[in-house]
Amino acid sequence: MTITMTTNTSNGTIDQHGNRMTGTADAVALYDQTLDRLLRYDVAVLGLAERLMTEAADAPMTSVLLAYLSLSSTDAADVAVARDFVAALQTMPTNERESMHTTALAAWCDGDWVGASKRLDDLLQVYPTDLLALMVGHQLDFFLGDNLNLRDRVGRTLPSIEASHPHRGLVLGMQAFGLEEAGSYHQAEQAGLAALAANADDVWAVHAVAHVMEMQGRVEDGIRFMTDRTSDWGSGNLFSVHNWWHLGIYCLEAGRHDAALGIYDREIHHSGSSSVPLEMLDASAMLWRFRLDGAETGGRFDALADSWATKVADEPWYAFNDVHAAMALVGAGRLAEARTLVARLDSYLDTAGGTNASMTAEVGLPASRAILAHGEGRWADVVAELAPIRRRLHHFGGSHAQRDALQRTLLDASIRVGDLPRAQSLINERLALRPTSVFGWVQQERVHTANGNGAAAAAARATGMLHLDRFATAAKKAAL
Numbered sequence: 001m002t003i004t005m006t007t008n009t010s011n012g013t014i015d016q017h018g019n020r021m022t023g024t025a026d027a028v029a030l031y032d033q034t035l036d037r038l039l040r041y042d043v044a045v046l047g048l049a050e051r052l053m054t055e056a057a058d059a060p061m062t063s064v065l066l067a068y069l070s071l072s073s074t075d076a077a078d079v080a081v082a083r084d085f086v087a088a089l090q091t092m093p094t095n096e097r098e099s100m101h102t103t104a105l106a107a108w109c110d111g112d113w114v115g116a117s118k119r120l121d122d123l124l125q126v127y128p129t130d131l132l133a134l135m136v137g138h139q140l141d142f143f144l145g146d147n148l149n150l151r152d153r154v155g156r157t158l159p160s161i162e163a164s165h166p167h168r169g170l171v172l173g174m175q176a177f178g179l180e181e182a183g184s185y186h187q188a189e190q191a192g193l194a195a196l197a198a199n200a201d202d203v204w205a206v207h208a209v210a211h212v213m214e215m216q217g218r219v220e221d222g223i224r225f226m227t228d229r230t231s232d233w234g235s236g237n238l239f240s241v242h243n244w245w246h247l248g249i250y251c252l253e254a255g256r257h258d259a260a261l262g263i264y265d266r267e268i269h270h271s272g273s274s275s276v277p278l279e280m281l282d283a284s285a286m287l288w289r290f291r292l293d294g295a296e297t298g299g300r301f302d303a304l305a306d307s308w309a310t311k312v313a314d315e316p317w318y319a320f321n322d323v324h325a326a327m328a329l330v331g332a333g334r335l336a337e338a339r340t341l342v343a344r345l346d347s348y349l350d351t352a353g354g355t356n357a358s359m360t361a362e363v364g365l366p367a368s369r370a371i372l373a374h375g376e377g378r379w380a381d382v383v384a385e386l387a388p389i390r391r392r393l394h395h396f397g398g399s400h401a402q403r404d405a406l407q408r409t410l411l412d413a414s415i416r417v418g419d420l421p422r423a424q425s426l427i428n429e430r431l432a433l434r435p436t437s438v439f440g441w442v443q444q445e446r447v448h449t450a451n452g453n454g455a456a457a458a459a460a461r462a463t464g465m466l467h468l469d470r471f472a473t474a475a476k477k478a479a480l
């Protein structure tokens with residue numbers, strides 16, 4: 001099956017991607033419009049979703065789309081909303097594809113994230129042009145840290161989408177991110193740029209290219225790339241906070257703490273920020289990098305910890321969020337609350353099952369304990385928690401760039417505890433991949449200093465400063 005229809009030619013009960021859908025022609029048209037905006041991360045999707053609720057509540061795909069929207073927040077509080085939609089779906093007449101969506105949603109609501117991901121793969125084998133299934137499956141691959149399926153799910157679908165279809169470019173953007181997380185940086189950049197040639201405001205493709213440049217230590221390129229097109233991604237979409245985070249961490253690498261904090265205050269977390277975990281974790285990840293750099297963040301950790309405090313009282317739902325909540329609590333010096341969070345995760349494992357329990361046991365709990373140990377100055381414990389899991393951190397989701405916060409924490413603690421051979425090996429690994437890494441050279445200077453090798457420390461510092469100066473010049477040129 002190939003997609004041949006355009007977004008505006010819904011015909012009866014066939015949607016814009018050529019799949020049969022239960023509902024009136026009007027319901028299909030509104031669903032098509034909503035999915036089009038969702039695929040673009042356009043904030044307009046929120047208003048359209050409300051219209052779907054009021055104008056097309058009887059169409060099963062309305063409940064399907066809204067349930068996915070709820071679950072994609074990864075907020076425990078939204079799961080109940082999704083469950084209501086699933087309950088409604090289970091009473092509706094549905095066709096095969098809609099029924100497969102219902103099954104995937106039921107699995108996710110039951111805590112079987114892996115099962116939901118698998119069911120969406122099954123669905124896509126039969127209905128490869130179902131771009132809602134593709135997008136949600138892509139998100140699930142991200143939440144599960146399944147970097148190969150992040151790449152391959154899109155690759156399996158792409159041939160079914162005609163080159164002329166207006167959504168093909170958006171699928172290329174997904175492919176770009178999958179390729180990047182799988183380490184195919186050149187292909188990823190090419191796919192991302194092709195996606196942007198099709199849709200300059202494809203914020204997911206912007207994100208994919210930003211990741212390529214981050215992973216390759218191309219901070220000048222990254223700053224230029226992001227600032228040249230801020231009008232395409234900086235506002236009006238559901239992904240702007242995370243893309244600002246990427247620009248912010250380029251600024252950190254350029255030594256421009258002022259610019260990074262400016263971005264943080266304007267775009268990442270402020271008094272008007274929504275309490276969406278996926279956005280709050282960007283705030284935690286940025287402030288934690290400041291902390292590891294020994295840089296001042298004022299009262300920002302405290303404000304962020306206040307936001308997380310309402311979330312950590314919920315039943316654990318997504319371990320990746322819990323670790324970032326721990327970062328905020330520890331950064332704010334609220335160690336008692338961080339200890340409570342760790343204890344809560346521990347006791348949750350006594351009875352919990354499902355995907356999050358596995359992610360928590362394998363990565364979330366040890367990583368949270370490591371963050372707490374860092375706050376308590378128990379450097380050996382940080383190393384003991386993180387060293388054994390550093391190669392499987394991806395099992396609790398996120399991107400390489402996001403998980404780097406934990407790799408940096410391990411390196412920092414290794415130096416502080418005097419485990420210099422371990423620290424050196426971690427630095428070697430980092431600089432082998434990114435020879436321009438200012439953070440890497442700063443850590444190298446620390447290790448040489450700890451070893452009493454002043455000349456080598458000065459040389460490492462000089463190398464780091466060389467890169468930092470270049471990056472800072474790029475930031476200045478970009479008026480950051």
Ligand SMILES: [Fe+2]
Pocket residue numbers: 207211242246399401
């Ligand atoms: Fe990212």
